[in-house]
Amino acid sequence: MKSYLPFFCSGTVIKGFGRGSKELGIPTANFPEQVVNSLPKEMSTGVYYGYAEVDNGPVYKMVMSVGWNPYYKNEKKSMETHIIHVFDEDFYGKTLKVAILDYIRPERDFNSLEALIETINNDIAVANVNLDKPEFISFKTNEFFSPNS
Ligand SMILES: Cc1cc2nc3c(=O)[nH]c(=O)nc-3n(C[C@H](O)[C@H](O)[C@H](O)COP(=O)(O)O)c2cc1C
Structure with missing residues (x-):
């Protein structure tokens, strides 16, 4: 694990550019x-x-x-969380808490939207497998999250 991880933070969800759901099919x-x-x-x-x-x-x-999304060349640094679960509604105005545990790769530019989507789906697969490992799964019940969840 990197020395500054795990990192815990929380905040109110704001609107992004809306491309995550519409263009990528991967809401953030x-x-x-x-x-x-x-x-x-x-x-x-x-x-x-x-x-x-x-x-x-x-x-x-x-x-x-985390960063500037080189494919879209954003001017403002952002933190976009994709929760690995299918939700019916969006989270604008709700409180999001995250425990950031490990790093996968740097941000990249891509030649096509399909290549970006494929790479993100691969990130999701990596996270899915690694988060079941004992060193990470214990964070699911960390006191940072609500005790009743
Ligand atoms: C796991 C994950 C990995 C991502 N990797 C990249 C990347 O390497 N390069 C990039 O330009 N954008 C990357 N994105 C950001 C998407 O381009 C971004 O979610 C999309 O622009 C939607 O932004 P919006 O919610 O502001 O509309 C990634 C997003 C996620 C969730």
């Missing part, structure tokens, strides 16, 4: 600027995984992209 919940600015200075941009909870609900596995 975005954190506000204050949360992005609270990340450790030495934390590199890239793709991470861990666990997430929305409004005291169940704790699910998540993957997160």
